[in-house]
Amino acid sequence: MHILSKQITDFLVKRKTIPVEAHAIYEYGFEILLSDSLSILLVFCMSIIAGAPYAGGIYLACFISTRIFCGGFHASSHSICRFAMIVTFGIYLLLIKMFSPTLLILFCGLAVGWIPLLLYAPVVSKKKMLSQQCKLKNRIRAVSAYAVWSCVSIILATIGQKAGVYIILTLWIVSANIVFAKLVERRFHK
Numbered sequence: 139m140h141i142l143s144k145q146i147t148d149f150l151v152k153r154k155t156i157p158v159e160a161h162a163i164y165e166y167g168f169e170i171l172l173s174d175s176l177s178i179l180l181v182f183c184m185s186i187i188a189g190a191p192y193a194g195g196i197y198l199a200c201f202i203s204t205r206i207f208c209g210g211f212h213a214s215s216h217s218i219c220r221f222a223m224i225v226t227f228g229i230y231l232l233l234i235k236m237f238s239p240t241l242l243i244l245f246c247g248l249a250v251g252w253i254p255l256l257l258y259a260p261v262v263s264k265k266k267m268l269s270q271q272c273k274l275k276n277r278i279r280a281v282s283a284y285a286v287w288s289c290v291s292i293i294l295a296t297i298g299q300k301a302g303v304y305i306i307l308t309l310w311i312v313s314a315n316i317v318f319a320k321l322v323e324r325r326f327h328k
Contacts, residue, residue: 139176141217143168169216174187177220181227188231193304197230200287200308208280210315211322229257233307244295244306248288251306251313254320255284261319284309 148163150156156164178198187308213219239247260276262268268276288307295302 139169139172143172173220175217177223180224184224184227184231188235190231190234190304192301193231193234194227196301196304197227197308198247200305201312204280204283204287204309204312205315207276207283208255208259208312208316209263209276209319210312211261211279212263226315230307230311234304236309239303244303247291247310248291248306251309252288254313254316255280258316258320261316261323284312305325 143165146168147156147161150164151158181194181198182191185191185197186317211222213222259280260268260273262273287309291302291309293302293307295306
């Protein structure tokens with residue numbers, strides 16, 4: 139990804155599309171864009187291979203729209219982050235295929251998933267500190283996004299739509315991500 143993003147940036151500098159002074163910024167931006175695009179493509183490919191083509195789209199929409207505000211585990215590099223995302227999505231697909239929960243289990247799990255969110259969101263990375271005002275805004279947004287997805291999942295699961303189960307499982311992963319981030323934080327700050 140790094141080599142390809144450098145080549146794209148070099149090409150754009152030579153064509154005078156971007157200024158030479160901004161080379162490093164564009165190179166980093168392209169690296170993130172390419173890495174995220176590859177991850178999204180892998181998620182969709184895994185969904186199709188697993189026979190759950192809509193699971194990837196639901197997972198990405200729910201995960202990204204909540205995780206962006208509530209925070210969670212931050213890997214030390216982009217490659218570790220992408221690897222963790224793919225492994226997590228693989229676990230999600232296994233749960234979809236092997237786990238046939240009752241509505242009671244789903245809704246109890248959804249209720250338990252709220253606990254880490256309410257206790258810790260937003261989980262702030264040491265590399266990306268937030269002001270108190272920004273933390274409060276992100277907390278409100280995280281709770282709002284989680285609430286919207288929870289309501290949608292309850293409605294869909296109640297009427298027998300698999301998408302409801304997909305959303306609940308994704309919210310469990312978001313909550314588990316918050317718990318994992320707090321455990322890592324405690325382990326390394328003792």
